[in-house]
Amino acid sequence: MSQRTCLSVILAAGEGTRMKSATPKVLHAIAGLPMVAHVVKAAEAAGATGVALVIGHGADEMRKAVQKFAPKAETFVQEKRLGTGHAVLAAREAISKGYDDILVMFGDTPLIDAQALSAARQKLAEGAAVAVIGFRPPSPIGYGRLIEKDGHLIAIREEKDCSEEEKKIGFCNAGMMAVAAKHALRLLDKVGNKNAKGEFYLTDIVEIAGAEGLDVVATEASFESALGINNRAELAEAEAIWQGRRRREAMLSGVTLIAPETVYFSHDTEIGTDTIVEPNVWFGPGVKIASGAKIHAFSHIEGATIGSNCEVGPFARLRPGADLRNKAKVGNFCEVKQATIEEGAKVNHLTYIGDARVGAAANIGAGAITCNYDGYSKFFTDIGEGAFVGSNSSLVAPVSIGKGGYIASGSVITESVPDDALAFGRARQKTIPGKGKELRERFASAAAAKKKAAAE
Numbered sequence: 001m002s003q004r005t006c007l008s009v010i011l012a013a014g015e016g017t018r019m020k021s022a023t024p025k026v027l028h029a030i031a032g033l034p035m036v037a038h039v040v041k042a043a044e045a046a047g048a049t050g051v052a053l054v055i056g057h058g059a060d061e062m063r064k065a066v067q068k069f070a071p072k073a074e075t076f077v078q079e080k081r082l083g084t085g086h087a088v089l090a091a092r093e094a095i096s097k098g099y100d101d102i103l104v105m106f107g108d109t110p111l112i113d114a115q116a117l118s119a120a121r122q123k124l125a126e127g128a129a130v131a132v133i134g135f136r137p138p139s140p141i142g143y144g145r146l147i148e149k150d151g152h153l154i155a156i157r158e159e160k161d162c163s164e165e166e167k168k169i170g171f172c173n174a175g176m177m178a179v180a181a182k183h184a185l186r187l188l189d190k191v192g193n194k195n196a197k198g199e200f201y202l203t204d205i206v207e208i209a210g211a212e213g214l215d216v217v218a219t220e221a222s223f224e225s226a227l228g229i230n231n232r233a234e235l236a237e238a239e240a241i242w243q244g245r246r247r248r249e250a251m252l253s254g255v256t257l258i259a260p261e262t263v264y265f266s267h268d269t270e271i272g273t274d275t276i277v278e279p280n281v282w283f284g285p286g287v288k289i290a291s292g293a294k295i296h297a298f299s300h301i302e303g304a305t306i307g308s309n310c311e312v313g314p315f316a317r318l319r320p321g322a323d324l325r326n327k328a329k330v331g332n333f334c335e336v337k338q339a340t341i342e343e344g345a346k347v348n349h350l351t352y353i354g355d356a357r358v359g360a361a362a363n364i365g366a367g368a369i370t371c372n373y374d375g376y377s378k379f380f381t382d383i384g385e386g387a388f389v390g391s392n393s394s395l396v397a398p399v400s401i402g403k404g405g406y407i408a409s410g411s412v413i414t415e416s417v418p419d420d421a422l423a424f425g426r427a428r429q430k431t432i433p434g435k436g437k438e439l440r441e442r443f444a445s446a447a448a449a450k451k452k453a454a455a456e
């Protein structure tokens with residue numbers, strides 16, 4: 001089969017009114033990635049080298065989005081929504097390019113797995129003209145029923161066109177199918193619209209192919225992988241299934257999740273072995289974690305690279321561009337953005353590090369902050385290797401602290417500090433013996449006088 005070429009035609013012209021959204025349905029995300037992008041990924045994983053997306057509603061927005069997640073995909077506009085068969089024909093130009101297999105898929109079925117698609121393609125390799133992906137939903141109502149005879153698929157009957165007997169069939173059309181490209185256009189061009197909905201049904205090619213004496217079969221996919229999304233409740237259901245699959249995959253690949261159901265992955269999260277993720281951790285897009293890291297509870301991480309044996313959190317926020325090198329530590333209530341925390345450096349408590357480098361083994365005290373923004377532009381803070389930044393210091397960027405530099409607590413540092421220097425950026429402390437007691441007595445008698453005056 002590996003030699004056979006494949007084009008995936010993904011139907012996504014529908015409006016998706018039940019989403020009640022200004023955004024086209026198939027651009028709603030699962031694990032941070034538009035659902036139609038999941039479909040493209042599955043098609044590619046099943047060997048599709050060409051992708052043709054049939055769009056209609058929100059075409060401009062769709063084209064822009066597709067450019068991002070599938071730059072090589074071609075888009076075709078279906079001007080009028082006349083049915084799934086009509087929609088596939090919108091991609092006629094791509095279909096006639098000489099592929100071996102055509103995989104027809106729906107843009108709103110994001111959990112479809114490559115295995116189900118490959119199984120259908122395998123049937124084509126074995127000589128079938130059409131291989132339809134079927135599934136057994138808890139209730140078949142609303143789906144096209146697969147009518148089989150002697151191991152062959154003879155028809156797909158839409159709910160509205162079914163007889164009472166046919167309605168009892170539990171094996172349903174998931175909507176996706178593999179079609180031998182050499183037959184595809186001929187079969188599709190024969191599809192008419194004489195049915196209950198007056199639409200051109202893609203599913204009619206089953207009977208048309210049968211009448212031509214071609215072999216048509218059905219394969220079976222899991223209910224989950226055929227789940228179609230029509231509203232936001234189903235979107236959340238699909239998200240939950242996706243997360244469940246991903247958590248399991250993470251654990252089986254050597255990551256410890258103490259409470260897996262509370263950890264949320266992004267479509268592209270990468271985590272190395274022996275990393276421990278505590279409960280309630282959120283991974284946004286673009287996170288890469290090497291092995292042996294500890295991600296403590298309630299951390300929010302996106303666009304960050306975390307080296308081996310790092311510790312993050314609890315309650316840490318790593319934003320895009322956070323780059324933690326091996327054994328670095330970012331502790332509770334710390335935020336790191338666009339900054340490198342070099343090997344073994346510690347940013348442990350209540351700190352903001354943005355647009356900065358924290359040198360190897362440097363220590364950033366509690367409450368220290370890089371003041372990187374003046375309301376208009378961002379500036380860089382460079383903190384040298386082994387530097388010590390005392391608690392509650394403000395480093396006003398652009399500024400640099402040299403290697404081994406030492407910043408006194410509570411400093412406001414506006415000028416760069418050379419290697420190994422000690423910098424104070426605060427008023428000198430003045431201590432007056434006995435003055436505390438005197439002050440207390442003065443305040444107490446003033447308060448008593450006020451109370452007495454009020455009582456009189």
Ligand code: UD1
Pocket residue numbers: 011012013014015054078080081082083084085086087106107108142143144145156158172173174175200201202203228
């Ligand atoms: C379709 C199948 C049905 C199957 C079900 C699975 C047909 C005729 N019926 O029915 O057998 O059980 O899916 O969910 O294929 N679309 C277009 N242009 C159109 C029409 C549809 O792009 O003119 C797209 C939609 O955006 C959607 C997909 O095709 O992504 C399926 O269309 P939909 O109207 O939902 O088909 P169903 O009636 O659910």
Ligand code: MG
Pocket residue numbers: 228
């Ligand atoms: Mg549907």
